[in-house]
Amino acid sequence: MHTGAFCDIDWDADGKHLGFIGFPYSVDRSPYYQIKMPICRIRNGDGPSLVLMAGVHGDEYEGELTLTKTIRLLEQRDVRGAVTILPATNTPAVMAAARCSPFDSGNLNRAFPGDPAGPPTWRLAHYVEHEIFPRHDTVLDIHSGGTSMDHVVCALVETTHDKARDEQAIALLRAMHLPYAFVTDNGRDSPTSMAAALRAGCIGLSGEFGGGATVTPATMAMTAGAVDNLLLALGITTRRILTDAEMPIETQLLELGGQSFFVYAEQGGWFEPAVEAGDAVKAGDTAGWLYDIETPLAAPQALFFREDGVVLSRRLHTHCQTGDCLMNLGKVLG
Numbered sequence: 001m002h003t004g005a006f007c008d009i010d011w012d013a014d015g016k017h018l019g020f021i022g023f024p025y026s027v028d029r030s031p032y033y034q035i036k037m038p039i040c041r042i043r044n045g046d047g048p049s050l051v052l053m054a055g056v057h058g059d060e061y062e063g064e065l066t067l068t069k070t071i072r073l074l075e076q077r078d079v080r081g082a083v084t085i086l087p088a089t090n091t092p093a094v095m096a097a098a099r100c101s102p103f104d105s106g107n108l109n110r111a112f113p114g115d116p117a118g119p120p121t122w123r124l125a126h127y128v129e130h131e132i133f134p135r136h137d138t139v140l141d142i143h144s145g146g147t148s149m150d151h152v153v154c155a156l157v158e159t160t161h162d163k164a165r166d167e168q169a170i171a172l173l174r175a176m177h178l179p180y181a182f183v184t185d186n187g188r189d190s191p192t193s194m195a196a197a198l199r200a201g202c203i204g205l206s207g208e209f210g211g212g213a214t215v216t217p218a219t220m221a222m223t224a225g226a227v228d229n230l231l232l233a234l235g236i237t238t239r240r241i242l243t244d245a246e247m248p249i250e251t252q253l254l255e256l257g258g259q260s261f262f263v264y265a266e267q268g269g270w271f272e273p274a275v276e277a278g279d280a281v282k283a284g285d286t287a288g289w290l291y292d293i294e295t296p297l298a299a300p301q302a303l304f305f306r307e308d309g310v311v312l313s314r315r316l317h318t319h320c321q322t323g324d325c326l327m328n329l330g331k332v333l334g
């Protein structure tokens, strides 16, 4: 059984190199098939080093498009140090325009630290955490709400519980100039790319850049701005590559609360929201109404917020089942 991955990029070579990481995966229609994960490496001497990645979930298009554009526009002469760009990290999921991989139903952001002999998604995770991240200082993993969720545009970091390192990460978080930012604490052992970055010794940055299985001029502009701002803040570039000017956005710092900051469906039905992502709400305000179309004479069940906060995300699919998250609040700091 072939388990090894093949990378046709020379990590130490200066220049702009486009290639693939190949993961052998024998299938019916192609016995010697390889999943070809696209990779672009732009290196210009020693200096800071950054991984830009998108497509960890295949239906989150803001990052996939922005990094495809970055590959085309960023040249070796623009760079001090190195940038590695993965525009379609879970390649089978990206090609299927789905959150998870069609090969193994794998959710790459729940597959770290991965398994070099496991199903494809776990092999990709293993390669990213063990072969790519450790060659870099900083990682930006670009997400969004995907097909089923709308999300405010926000940046996030995982706390390292190391004050100096957290301050460095929060400075980069603010430098991206997105409307919202927050610090999370999911722990070093979690199966996410941010915990993988921590374990690999990198500063891990991530964010949600929109959602709803689409992109908009506003979400694309903010994603491009964040990439440009981060490249500049790290000293990798000295001019804007994707944008003409910095957007005048003040970042609001938020904290993720516990379960009381979420609104879940506790019965199936059809949900009508009372508020949108980005709205400020108070404890006791109505989040929305859950209808049962099969019992039209019954009043819909009203659902209420239990905390004050800003609506970070809301479910876009109206039909829901018990256990679906309908809304999530962020707690405003300061």
Ligand SMILES: [Zn+2]
Pocket: 056, 057, 060, 109, 143, 144, 146
């Ligand atoms: Zn995602």
